[in-house]
Amino acid sequence: MQLAKDLQPVLLELALADASKSQPRVRPEVQELQKLLDERTRLTEASASAQLAVDDxxxxxxxxxxxxxxLKKRELDDKRQLGAETDPERRKDLEHDRYAAKSRIADLLSELKEAHNEIAALRNNRDVHAARVDDINRKVDAAQRTVDALxxxxxxxxxxxxxxxxxxxLDAYDDIGAAKFNGRACGGCFIQLPPAERAEVxxxxxxxxxxxxxxxxxxxxVTPSDEA
Ligand SMILES: [Zn+2]
Structure with a gap:
């Protein structure tokens, strides 16, 4: 196939343009933004779970x-009734109920203490997650500005x-394509030619x-000196 040497770069440019059309290149800045958006989704979900644990x-x-x-109200009622009750059976019941209420209150107070300790840890965890979300939001904003400025x-x-x-x-190109040869490998199949074939080409x-x-x-x- 004959083609004037000064037109050969035009053919190569056409081949590269057609190749990038069939396989659009995702710009690294866009890839970085996508990565950060995925990360933000993950961190936002983790942050929501941490908040939910605090709410629970x-x-x-x-x-x-x-x-x-x-229970405190019940205990007070029992106490009040005991002040007026004279029947021994009724007194026994009231005393028993008052004792049960007091004992349950003591249990609840220890449950409450434990819950207060737990919620302190859960709130701390939630704050850590929220800070991560703030941080990724700043990174996403910066990456978005970079992409917008491209x-x-x-x-x-x-x-x-x-x-x-x-x-x-053009007929031959549409039929079999065109690629760069850098003196060693074909830019179409990327196979390195043995020295004898390189020399023939x-x-x-x-x-x-x-x-x-x-x-x-x-x-x-295209030899390195052409590209310089
Ligand atoms: Zn090839």
Missing amino acids: MELEILRIQEDERK PEEEVVDTDALRAKLPADV MAEPEDSLPHCPNCGTLLVR
Whole structure:
């Protein structure tokens, strides 16, 4: 396949543009943002669970306090009734009930103490999680600003590139593709050519496009000095 050496970079640019269209590149800044957003989801869920544990324990404390209030009232009622009761059987019942209420109150107070210790630890844990969420939010905001500030990705006008190339080259390109040859490996199949094949490829006239011996694609020879 013949193609003037000065048009060969046009073919290569076309091939690279077509390749990036079929497999759009995700920019690293966008990847980083996505990673942070995933991390934020995870941390926000963990933070919500930590808050829920605090809420549950607060309800538990309210329940204990409510039970304690009722028992104290019962104990007072028993005491009041005992002051007026003379029947020995009734007195015995009231004393027994008063004793049971006092003993249950003592149990509740120890439950309450334990619950207060637990809620202190749970609130501490919740605060740690909340701080992590604040931290990831700041990172997400910064990453979002970075992404927003990225320059528009240059859209290559492939029609304009095609217009510069002869029809027979375009036909062959559409058929078998084109890739860079860096003197060692084909940019299409990424196979390193043995020295003899490299030499054959490099020996073709400069106004021609050799084929890759492996995949058959058109090779645009780009040596390091061309790229500089
Ligand atoms: Zn190849």
